[in-house]
Amino acid sequence: MGKTIIISNRLPVQLQISNGTLNAIPSVGGLATGMKSVHSGGESLWIGWSGLTDEDTPEELEDDIDKALKEHGCAKVKLNSDEIDGFYYGFSNRTIWPLFHYFLKYSEFELNYWDTYKAVNQKFADAIIENSDEDDTIWVHDYQLMLVPQMVREKRPNTTIGFFLHIPFPSFEIFRTLPWRDEILEGLLGSDLIGFHTYDYERHFLSSVRRLLGLDVSFNEIYLDNRVIKVDSFPMGIDYKKFRDAALSHDSKSNEERSDLQVRLDNHKASTPDAKLILSIDRLDYSKGIAKRINAFEYFLQKYPEYKEKVRLIILAVPSRSNVPQYQLLKREVDELVGRINGELSTVNWTPIWYFYRSLPFESLIDLYTSSDIAWLTPLRDGMNLVAKEYIATRTDKSGVLILSEMAGSAYEMNEALLINPNNFEQQADTLKRAFNMPMEEQVSRNTFLQKRLERYNVEVWANEFMRSLKEKRDLGKAFISE
Numbered sequence: 001m002g003k004t005i006i007i008s009n010r011l012p013v014q015l016q017i018s019n020g021t022l023n024a025i026p027s028v029g030g031l032a033t034g035m036k037s038v039h040s041g042g043e044s045l046w047i048g049w050s051g052l053t054d055e056d057t058p059e060e061l062e063d064d065i066d067k068a069l070k071e072h073g074c075a076k077v078k079l080n081s082d083e084i085d086g087f088y089y090g091f092s093n094r095t096i097w098p099l100f101h102y103f104l105k106y107s108e109f110e111l112n113y114w115d116t117y118k119a120v121n122q123k124f125a126d127a128i129i130e131n132s133d134e135d136d137t138i139w140v141h142d143y144q145l146m147l148v149p150q151m152v153r154e155k156r157p158n159t160t161i162g163f164f165l166h167i168p169f170p171s172f173e174i175f176r177t178l179p180w181r182d183e184i185l186e187g188l189l190g191s192d193l194i195g196f197h198t199y200d201y202e203r204h205f206l207s208s209v210r211r212l213l214g215l216d217v218s219f220n221e222i223y224l225d226n227r228v229i230k231v232d233s234f235p236m237g238i239d240y241k242k243f244r245d246a247a248l249s250h251d252s253k254s255n256e257e258r259s260d261l262q263v264r265l266d267n268h269k270a271s272t273p274d275a276k277l278i279l280s281i282d283r284l285d286y287s288k289g290i291a292k293r294i295n296a297f298e299y300f301l302q303k304y305p306e307y308k309e310k311v312r313l314i315i316l317a318v319p320s321r322s323n324v325p326q327y328q329l330l331k332r333e334v335d336e337l338v339g340r341i342n343g344e345l346s347t348v349n350w351t352p353i354w355y356f357y358r359s360l361p362f363e364s365l366i367d368l369y370t371s372s373d374i375a376w377l378t379p380l381r382d383g384m385n386l387v388a389k390e391y392i393a394t395r396t397d398k399s400g401v402l403i404l405s406e407m408a409g410s411a412y413e414m415n416e417a418l419l420i421n422p423n424n425f426e427q428q429a430d431t432l433k434r435a436f437n438m439p440m441e442e443q444v445s446r447n448t449f450l451q452k453r454l455e456r457y458n459v460e461v462w463a464n465e466f467m468r469s470l471k472e473k474r475d476l477g478k479a480f481i482s483e
């Protein structure tokens with residue numbers, strides 16, 4: 001039995017060089033935070049991009065980089081800035097990301113981006129071949145690397161390859177608009193098993209395979225030449241224990257041990273005991289519906305002015321993909337909205353919105369989760385949304401209300417949350433009021449169900465189920481060949 005090779009564009013750590021010194025900082029985003037828990041417990045090798053371009057990397061630091069990555073069980077794929085422009089900022093984040101999140105109007109179909117995407121996917125495939133043996137199991141992740149499974153298959157026809165998509169797979173009507181739709185499907189079909197977060201994404205994918213490639217599809221299996229490819233849904237969980245334990249040790253901190261952020265949050269509570277904190281945490285991404293959420297908050301305060309000075313919205317937006325114009329525009333829009341609303345509504349004692357545009361350490365995330373009465377997450381489209389799950393896991397006394405967009409993959413498993421349509425301001429204003437007034441018994445009852453489910457179906461179980469299904473598929477394939 002060989003080892004497991006994890007492969008994704010983003011590694012669990014990002015390397016940075018400041019004043020000639022190399023630093024490794026934890027990566028943000030569902031893929032990295034989720035897979036990190038899986039990787040740290042096992043014997044896997046994780047291959048990906050270090051976060052540094054060739055141009056940013058002095059030759060004398062190459063060995064230090066390899067050493068730093070090795071400490072985290074990682075190996076790098078080297079990329080230059082043209083490759084990052086065309087592959088990462090280009091095809092991945094200006095073509096596929098918007099298209100797969102139903103932002104068709106933002107999606108750019110540029111031949112240059114596509115050519116670079118192909119070339120860089122080949123680099124990742126070559127790195128797998130170089131770093132693995134025939135009997136290793138290859139697990140490829142996400143939309144940046146959709147051609148990799150077939151590229152590896154060409155060189156290693158009998159290797160076991162799994163692929164997991166961390167974002168939605170769009171409906172056939174959206175997907176068919178992509179000029180390179182057949183090549184993307186063919187790339188994915190190099191896998192033995194293809195996993196999605198939800199059954200709907202799986203269904204959309206199968207429908208595209210049937211209608212665009214005309215392949216034989218039976219239930220969740222695709223027949224291609226002499227191979228059978230299995231497709232299934234595996235909703236990703238969180239490292240429940242890590243969040244739970246962090247919240248428990250947070251609860252037992254003495255006054256002296258509190259962070260500055262926690263002191264600020266506690267002061268808010270002490271000075272306005274009737275007031276409630278509403279939390280939202282996302283990467284600054286148009287798919288997360290941040291600007292709409294701020295508008296909906298303003299609408300809520302117009303519709304129910306009695307809540308002025310009684311609620312405060314905390315927005316933690318993590319900088320993301322800031323070279324892509326849509327992200328720059330969104331940053332400006334959010335800055336302006338927050339400035340205008342705070343300018344118009346603030347009083348001597350009250351600022352309606354606290355806005356943080358930065359990445360915070362894990363401990364601060366826990367401060368925010370544990371101190372907020374309501375989490376309000378309104379993606380317009382989201383593959384899963386792990387923040388929703390993390391918030392619930394940290395509620396050690398089972399208090400707290402989760403308001404969650406029905407457009408998030410996690411909504412399928414979180415029926416006890418208050419589910420909303422992020423485009424419906426009327427419904428959101430009423431739901432905020434309901435959350436504000438929800439009796440504690442009801443909060444406890446809802447969160448009891450949610451926590452049990454999150455604890456049972458945690459990220460480890462998610463990864464094990466995927467690997468079990470992949471191995472089952474491989475063993476079946478071997479039995480088939482030997483017959």
Ligand code: ADP
Pocket residue numbers: 028029030031033034281282283316317318358359360361362365384385386387388390
């Ligand atoms: P996405 O993968 O689209 O970014 P998710 O909600 O699925 O959205 O995952 C986001 C992940 O990033 C979560 O695990 C969350 O804990 C982490 N994260 C979000 N904001 C921050 C932050 N400010 N600092 C550190 N980690 C963060």
Ligand code: G6P
Pocket residue numbers: 010028029030031032142143166167320321
């Ligand atoms: C989502 C994607 C990941 C990506 C993450 C952060 O979770 O599914 O593949 O790593 O966002 O985005 P970034 O572009 O910074 O890697």
